[in-house]
Amino acid sequence: MATIAALTDPTQPAPFDNYDPRGHYCELLGTKLEPGSSAIGIWQRLQSLGLDALQTRAAEAANELFNLGITFTVYTERTAIDRILPFDVIPRIIPANEWDLLEKGIQQRVKALNLFLWDVYHERKILRDGVIPANLVLKNANYREEMIGLDPPCGTYIHINGTDIIRDANGEFLVLEDNGRAPSGVSYVVENRHLMQRAFPDLMQGLKVRSVSDYGERLHHKLAEVAPEGVTDPTVVLLSPGVYNSAYFEHIFLAREMGVPLIEGRDLIVENDRVFMKTVAGLEPVHVIYRRLNDDFLDPEAFNPESMLGAAGLMRAARRGNVTLANAVGTGVADDKAVYAYVPRIIQYYLNEEPILGNVETHICAEKEGLSYTLANLDKLVVKPVGESGGYGIVVGPKATRAELDEAREGILRDPANFIAQPMIDLSVCPTLTEHGLRPRHVDLRPYAITGRDTWVLPGGLTRVALKEGSIIVNSSQGGGTKDTWVLKEACK
Amino acid sequence: MSLLARYAEHLFWMARYMERADSLARIIETHAAYDRGRESETSWKWLVQLYADDEEFEEKYTDASQRNVLHFYIRDLDHPGSILSAIKAARENARALRAYLPTEMWSQLNEFYNRIMLTGEAEIDIVHLSRTCGMIKSGCQAQFGIADSTLYRDEGWRFYGLGQFLERADQTSRLLDVKFAQLAAEESPQDRIADTTFWALVLRSASAYQAFQRIEACRVDPDRIAVFLLLNPSHPRSVSFCTHQMERLLHELRMRCRLARTGRALHHLDELTAYLQVAQQHADLVGNLHAFNDGLQRRLNAIADELGATFFGYAPHQPIVQTPEPGMPVIGNVTQSQSQSQGSAPS
Numbered sequence: 001m002a003t004i005a006a007l008t009d010p011t012q013p014a015p016f017d018n019y020d021p022r023g024h025y026c027e028l029l030g031t032k033l034e035p036g037s038s039a040i041g042i043w044q045r046l047q048s049l050g051l052d053a054l055q056t057r058a059a060e061a062a063n064e065l066f067n068l069g070i071t072f073t074v075y076t077e078r079t080a081i082d083r084i085l086p087f088d089v090i091p092r093i094i095p096a097n098e099w100d101l102l103e104k105g106i107q108q109r110v111k112a113l114n115l116f117l118w119d120v121y122h123e124r125k126i127l128r129d130g131v132i133p134a135n136l137v138l139k140n141a142n143y144r145e146e147m148i149g150l151d152p153p154c155g156t157y158i159h160i161n162g163t164d165i166i167r168d169a170n171g172e173f174l175v176l177e178d179n180g181r182a183p184s185g186v187s188y189v190v191e192n193r194h195l196m197q198r199a200f201p202d203l204m205q206g207l208k209v210r211s212v213s214d215y216g217e218r219l220h221h222k223l224a225e226v227a228p229e230g231v232t233d234p235t236v237v238l239l240s241p242g243v244y245n246s247a248y249f250e251h252i253f254l255a256r257e258m259g260v261p262l263i264e265g266r267d268l269i270v271e272n273d274r275v276f277m278k279t280v281a282g283l284e285p286v287h288v289i290y291r292r293l294n295d296d297f298l299d300p301e302a303f304n305p306e307s308m309l310g311a312a313g314l315m316r317a318a319r320r321g322n323v324t325l326a327n328a329v330g331t332g333v334a335d336d337k338a339v340y341a342y343v344p345r346i347i348q349y350y351l352n353e354e355p356i357l358g359n360v361e362t363h364i365c366a367e368k369e370g371l372s373y374t375l376a377n378l379d380k381l382v383v384k385p386v387g388e389s390g391g392y393g394i395v396v397g398p399k400a401t402r403a404e405l406d407e408a409r410e411g412i413l414r415d416p417a418n419f420i421a422q423p424m425i426d427l428s429v430c431p432t433l434t435e436h437g438l439r440p441r442h443v444d445l446r447p448y449a450i451t452g453r454d455t456w457v458l459p460g461g462l463t464r465v466a467l468k469e470g471s472i473i474v475n476s477s478q479g480g481g482t483k484d485t486w487v488l489k490e491a492c493k
Numbered sequence: 494m495s496l497l498a499r500y501a502e503h504l505f506w507m508a509r510y511m512e513r514a515d516s517l518a519r520i521i522e523t524h525a526a527y528d529r530g531r532e533s534e535t536s537w538k539w540l541v542q543l544y545a546d547d548e549e550f551e552e553k554y555t556d557a558s559q560r561n562v563l564h565f566y567i568r569d570l571d572h573p574g575s576i577l578s579a580i581k582a583a584r585e586n587a588r589a590l591r592a593y594l595p596t597e598m599w600s601q602l603n604e605f606y607n608r609i610m611l612t613g614e615a616e617i618d619i620v621h622l623s624r625t626c627g628m629i630k631s632g633c634q635a636q637f638g639i640a641d642s643t644l645y646r647d648e649g650w651r652f653y654g655l656g657q658f659l660e661r662a663d664q665t666s667r668l669l670d671v672k673f674a675q676l677a678a679e680e681s682p683q684d685r686i687a688d689t690t691f692w693a694l695v696l697r698s699a700s701a702y703q704a705f706q707r708i709e710a711c712r713v714d715p716d717r718i719a720v721f722l723l724l725n726p727s728h729p730r731s732v733s734f735c736t737h738q739m740e741r742l743l744h745e746l747r748m749r750c751r752l753a754r755t756g757r758a759l760h761h762l763d764e765l766t767a768y769l770q771v772a773q774q775h776a777d778l779v780g781n782l783h784a785f786n787d788g789l790q791r792r793l794n795a796i797a798d799e800l801g802a803t804f805f806g807y808a809p810h811q812p813i814v815q816t817p818e819p820g821m822p823v824i825g826n827v828t829q830s831q832s833q834s835q836g837s838a839p840s
Contacts, residue, residue: 256592
């Protein structure tokens with residue numbers, strides 16, 4: 001095998017020159033800052049490609065994403081601008097043993113959350129046993145009384161789940177957030193892989209990377225498992241808010257990969273508590289709806305009467321067991337930021353097991369101790385409103401000004417139940433391509449789990465990267481990008 | 494599983510808009526070429542008349558100069574009848590079909606759209622116009638070619654074809670109508686009748702020059718040209734050819750795709766075919782061309798309306814007599830509002 005020195009062109013700067021993770025855990029080099037046995041291959045290849053080649057191929061890849069329309073759309077008053085989600089070509093590597101742990105941890109977590117949902121919409125044992133304050137659940141904005149007593153097939157409420165996971169300075173995985181409503185981003189996982197296979201075939205050659213391209217097939221299969229009783233060859237559809245939704249590309253992707261129609265509310269009609277879609281040959285029955293539409297907009301008869309996006313009567317059909325909605329209505333009570341703090345206790349309560357993946361330490365401002373701790377340590381904590389998504393409304397204590405902290409304090413005192421606080425979390429870094437070479441940038445990971453009778457986890461998931469130096473906000477709406485995530489097949493030796 | 498009604502509608506309109514962009518580019522290019530061969534610049538007013546856009550045009554511009562008319566018909570995104578608007582509308586329809594369309598069809602249209610939206614004023618001046626029209630035609634033709642070689646032959650393919658041929662018949666009929674109106678308006682129409690360049694231009698606008706020469710060998714006169722563009726069974730842009738294709742597609746929808754409800758559309762098409770046959774017998778077709786074209790346009794619109802009512806859900810469906818499956822509701826009174834932004838019929 002050639003030595004590293006021999007592979008490197010001495011006339012140009014090597015990509016890893018001056019690479020310094022500054023105490024953060026590096027996904028490629030670990031804490032020792034040397035490539036381990038699982039990373040050495042990729043490290044060498046990147047070094048030998050050289051910075052110029054990396055830059056050129058990265059630009060070509062971005063152009064390809066644009067032409068393929070793998071974009072999200074930003075609407076202004078007059079125009080619609082298609083933007084690509086910035087893509088970083090340096091893959092994030094997950095060794096087999098680490099993935100094994102993640103997979104088991106996610107399966108455990110999803111199982112517990114589904115049992116929790118069944119319980120709170122049926123006997124409410126966990127509330128009577130005082131494990132979680134009843135008000136936190138029953139008064140939660142995402143608790144849906146319409147779901148009480150409804151028995152979803154296989155007891156599954158969260159069919160598609162995305163778990164946001166970070167890694168602290170020691171390399172320990174921690175769950176930051178559960179997404180059990182309509183987690184997005186999985187299309188980028190698969191498209192990023194296809195793009196890397198085209199743009200960097202040489203980087204991947206000979207490495208045993210686990211495939212992600214069967215996601216659509218697996219999803220279709222799992223959704224067929226939860227079809228209404230007695231339906232042997234169910235019709236599955238994907239319900240989208242339509243072309244103006246910023247995640248429309250993902251809806252297209254999912255429908256195409258599952259081989260099912262991509263429909264909108266106006267394509268559906270409910271008659272005699274059964275759901276039909278309008279085709280050129282007349283009405284045809286629909287059995288399972290993967291809906292990428294919030295509860296509020298799903299059914300004007302049951303929820304927001306103003307909604308034009310859903311179809312009247314869906315909830316009636318679901319209650320009669322004639323159609324399965326995925327995810328079920330009312331799952332928001334399980335991925336709520338306040339309920340999140342109790343998930344380790346939820347796992348212990350239903351499964352009698354220790355959580356495989358831990359939570360980030362969380363202080364609940366609705367509880368007296370949590371509130372006083374938060375107010376006393378505001379400058380050290382990250383405060384999050386529980387109802388928001390997309391990174392909005394977050395106050396990062398150590399980086400906030402005096403005035404911002406005062407404003408946050410007022411906000412918390414006005415409505416303590418709306419906030420949780422967490423210590424400054426340390427996100428791991430990945431080598432990321434910049435004009436100056438490879439530089440450490442913070443990343444998180446969102447693996448996708450799909451559940452019918454049981455749970456399958458897509459190997460890897462979406463690695464989001466904060467492209468701005470030092471930033472830990474990885475959301476695409478706040479300047480984040482994505483990377484391909486490579487789960488290696490063989491355990492490290 | 495049958496094709497979603499909304500997909501059928503998007504396919505129909507996507508093809509119509511692409512065909513419209515292609516026809517417009519052809520017409521503009523050939524006229525510009527003719528203009529260059531003359532001593533003084535001719536008015537471009539006829540193009541505004543071709544699409545009956547007089548009112549909208551006059552609101553925005555003071556004169557029908559080449560510059561104004563070309564801007565209006567190529568670049569003006571506020572004008573739904575411009576080439577850029579048509580391509581944008583085609584792409585919007587394609588966007589709603591992305592889960593259905595072959596990837597190449599979408600990506601070619603998307604690249605084409607991204608390129609075409611960059612078209613600047615300089616690209617439509619007289620020096621660059623031919624190249625720009627050429628680029629537009631190639632883009633549209635590439636799209637049709639990819640559709641032909643990749644689109645799955647289900648109901649959707651037939652609705653796509655119906656949109657394409659219906660629009661093409663409409664464009665050819667409009668072209669003839671306005672060119673003959675131009676002729677009638679001349680102070681000395683005899684000069685124009687003798688102007689072979691003018692007639693070659695009409696033929697070239699419909700890509701029919703070579704084919705016409707082949708069967709008529711230089712016998713360029715208005716009557717022969719009108720008959721050729723309306724009734725020739727073998728030229729792909731003649732009205733007759735287009736109606737034959739539509740008939741074939743409707744029969745395929747009925748027999749192969751088992752869509753029983755094609756009956757009324759076929760009835761309208763039969764009427765159109767009969768109308769064309771009568772024209773063939775007519776002693777003075779050219780003398781009555783405008784009235785004839787009016788009748789033709791009305792019949793084409795009737796077919797489009799019928800497809801909308803029967804298959805795209807514009808109108809309440811009539812109950813169909815069929816043996817209901819257990820648990821199937823009676824099919825009827827299924828209304829779908831005509832909420833498509835692109836659903837506006839051509840004026």
